[in-house]
Amino acid sequence: MTFDQLKTFYWVARLGGFRKASDHLGLSQPAVSTRIGTLEAELGVAILERTTKGVTLTKQGALLLGYAEQMLFVQEEIVKRVANPSEIEGLFRIGSSETIAQAWLPDFLKAFGKEYPRVSIDLTVDISGNLRNSLLQQDIDLAFLMGPVSEFTVENIALPKFHLHWYKAKGSGTVDLNTKPVISYAAKTRPHRELMAELSRRVGPNVRVYSSASLSASLQMIAAGIAVGPYPQALASGLLALGQIEEFDPGFQPTALEFTASYLGEPRSVLAERGGEIAKEIAAAWDRTQDL
Amino acid sequence: MTFDQLKTFYWVARLGGFRKASDHLGLSQPAVSTRIGTLEAELGVAILERTTKGVTLTKQGALLLGYAEQMLFVQEEIVKRVANPSEIEGLFRIGSSETIAQAWLPDFLKAFGKEYPRVSIDLTVDISGNLRNSLLQQDIDLAFLMGPVSEFTVENIALPKFHLHWYKAKGSGTVDLNTKPVISYAAKTRPHRELMAELSRRVGPNVRVYSSASLSASLQMIAAGIAVGPYPQALASGLLALGQIEEFDPGFQPTALEFTASYLGEPRSVLAERGGEIAKEIAAAWDRTQDL
DNA sequence: AGAGGTTACGGGCAGCGTAAGGATC
DNA sequence: GATCCTTACGCTGCCCGTAACCTCT
Numbered sequence: 001m002t003f004d005q006l007k008t009f010y011w012v013a014r015l016g017g018f019r020k021a022s023d024h025l026g027l028s029q030p031a032v033s034t035r036i037g038t039l040e041a042e043l044g045v046a047i048l049e050r051t052t053k054g055v056t057l058t059k060q061g062a063l064l065l066g067y068a069e070q071m072l073f074v075q076e077e078i079v080k081r082v083a084n085p086s087e088i089e090g091l092f093r094i095g096s097s098e099t100i101a102q103a104w105l106p107d108f109l110k111a112f113g114k115e116y117p118r119v120s121i122d123l124t125v126d127i128s129g130n131l132r133n134s135l136l137q138q139d140i141d142l143a144f145l146m147g148p149v150s151e152f153t154v155e156n157i158a159l160p161k162f163h164l165h166w167y168k169a170k171g172s173g174t175v176d177l178n179t180k181p182v183i184s185y186a187a188k189t190r191p192h193r194e195l196m197a198e199l200s201r202r203v204g205p206n207v208r209v210y211s212s213a214s215l216s217a218s219l220q221m222i223a224a225g226i227a228v229g230p231y232p233q234a235l236a237s238g239l240l241a242l243g244q245i246e247e248f249d250p251g252f253q254p255t256a257l258e259f260t261a262s263y264l265g266e267p268r269s270v271l272a273e274r275g276g277e278i279a280k281e282i283a284a285a286w287d288r289t290q291d292l
Numbered sequence: 293m294t295f296d297q298l299k300t301f302y303w304v305a306r307l308g309g310f311r312k313a314s315d316h317l318g319l320s321q322p323a324v325s326t327r328i329g330t331l332e333a334e335l336g337v338a339i340l341e342r343t344t345k346g347v348t349l350t351k352q353g354a355l356l357l358g359y360a361e362q363m364l365f366v367q368e369e370i371v372k373r374v375a376n377p378s379e380i381e382g383l384f385r386i387g388s389s390e391t392i393a394q395a396w397l398p399d400f401l402k403a404f405g406k407e408y409p410r411v412s413i414d415l416t417v418d419i420s421g422n423l424r425n426s427l428l429q430q431d432i433d434l435a436f437l438m439g440p441v442s443e444f445t446v447e448n449i450a451l452p453k454f455h456l457h458w459y460k461a462k463g464s465g466t467v468d469l470n471t472k473p474v475i476s477y478a479a480k481t482r483p484h485r486e487l488m489a490e491l492s493r494r495v496g497p498n499v500r501v502y503s504s505a506s507l508s509a510s511l512q513m514i515a516a517g518i519a520v521g522p523y524p525q526a527l528a529s530g531l532l533a534l535g536q537i538e539e540f541d542p543g544f545q546p547t548a549l550e551f552t553a554s555y556l557g558e559p560r561s562v563l564a565e566r567g568g569e570i571a572k573e574i575a576a577a578w579d580r581t582q583d584l
Numbered sequence: 585a586g587a588g589g590t591t592a593c594g595g596g597c598a599g600c601g602t603a604a605g606g607a608t609c
Numbered sequence: 610g611a612t613c614c615t616t617a618c619g620c621t622g623c624c625c626g627t628a629a630c631c632t633c634t
Contacts, residue, residue, distance in 0.1 A: 075293065
């Protein structure tokens with residue numbers, strides 16, 4: 001009996017198939033067959049029922065699953081409590097929304113890389129909705145997104161809010177939202193939907209809302225006088241300092257953006273847990289520098 | 293990290309040296325070095341302090357030991373609860389006192405072999421004192437001896453008592469213990485010592501006591517009229533039926549022999565635990581057949 | 585035909601034992 | 610020198626991936 005066998009069994013049971021488990025574990029499907037087959041041969045009992053569509057647990061399999069989970073838990077504990085972080089190796093997949101990427105993500109990556117120098121990082125920047133799906137499908141290990149993710153399997157760590165301010169091109173005079181388009185976050189994002197609703201109610205049906213998946217592109221458009229829009233002050237500070245944009249008050253302020261560091265609680269991952277902690281610290285520190 | 297590494301670490305920590313662990317695990321000493329070395333390299337921390345005389349645990353090592361014990365415990369649970377007994381392989385070392393060997397040990401070996409057909413058995417017959425030492429030194433896994441073994445690490449399962457009856461050669465007339473020697477269990481055994489004390493008190497200083505390490509040889513001597521002695525009825529029944537010996541009453545009866553199935557509680561062994569249970573069942577069944 | 589798992593087979597590498605090499609008393 | 614553990618090195622066997630195969634819908 002080996003950890004690999006138990007881990008493989010765990011994932012086959014959890015994902016309901018050899019193929020899915022092999023994808024998740026980065027193995028060929030026959031390798032998963034071999035591991036399960038060997039484990040069953042050693043135990044002398046069948047632990048999985050092979051049906052035409054996927055697999056189900058046998059009675060002994062259900063029993064074993066509990067022990068396997070316990071094993072993997074203890075193993076994680078060892079890595080977490082006993083091992084030297086600088087020796088941990090592997091691949092860690094981070095997903096981030098662009099706002100975070102533009103804010104403190106570089107600081108986070110620096111800190112994380114310092115604590116886990118042997119871990120490779122795979123970074124994806126996408127909108128929160130996609131990150132949420134990726135997280136639940138276990139395509140990423142840790143996500144910085146507009147959360148929380150309310151699945152009960154997901155751990156959410158609250159991160160500092162981003163307050164939104166309205167910006168327009170410097171010296172562009174009074175803004176009439178009936179004529180000047182509003183540019184905002186990508187469609188299908190929560191801030192975008194909220195902004196749409198709020199503008200329809202306050203300004204009326206003539207309002208035009210652009211959406212852009214790129215924050216920096218959006219701000220460039222604002223600087224060019226093409227549109228106006230609400231953005232986190234921290235991200236606008238560059239263009240603000242250059243005198244290309246300025247703040248204005250259209251009479252209301254969208255609700256602040258709330259982010260979380262989110263990861264699956266099960267199976268446990270030291271890197272995800274610690275990554276969430278680091279993110280909280282780094283984000284808080286970054287947030288304090290923005291209060292000036 | 294592998295089970296082998298953790299198990300090796302456990303035994304090195306428990307026995308206080310690489311060489312001792314290698315002996316216990318049936319490995320070369322360098323193999324133990326490699327396992328520990330690899331484990332330390334993977335964790336990135338030293339877990340053992342090598343001193344000139346043996347080894348001691350580092351801080352992390354002490355922490356790891358707890359987790360390792362937990363792992364090995366869960367692994368034993370899996371083998372015990374999930375695995376099919378008929379698939380369990382290995383070597384199982386049994387030590388038995390001769391009384392048991394002459395009584396129900398064959399029945400036990402048959403039952404054990406049926407439940408664990410792949411397990412090789414190594415049988416030693418010796419006096420209880422030696423079995424006790426062998427057990428504590430882990431040279432045997434399960435002992436049937438005059439117990440209990442009162443070390444706190446040892447589990448003892450009470451087995452049916454053997455009541456002693458006095459036997460003499462058939463038709464040899466009245467027995468005078470002042471002239472007829474008494475033959476009994478081997479010197480350095482509890483029944484021998486008790487018998488000596490009792491005879492000195494009741495019969496006087498003239499009594500002669502022979503001792504024999506072989507029960508069947510002793511009974512042959514009784515049948516030959518050379519001596520008399522107290523023996524379990526069950527073991528005497530053969531010669532009794534042949535009419536070579538007969539029971540008599542010298543006025544007192546030695547206390548019954550009490551046996552236990554004893555094994556080390558730590559580390560856990562499915563085979564020893566289950567072996568003890570089987571022994572209890574088999575011995576009880578055997579005992580009932582003797583009541584006739 | 586396609587989705588699922590199994591069987592067959594060649595190759596790479598982890599881990600073993602033997603043998604030699606420190607270190608410390 | 611005796612007692613430990615480590616290092617060096619050749620070898621074996623395990624386990625992986627590729628490829629072909631089987632079964633059921």
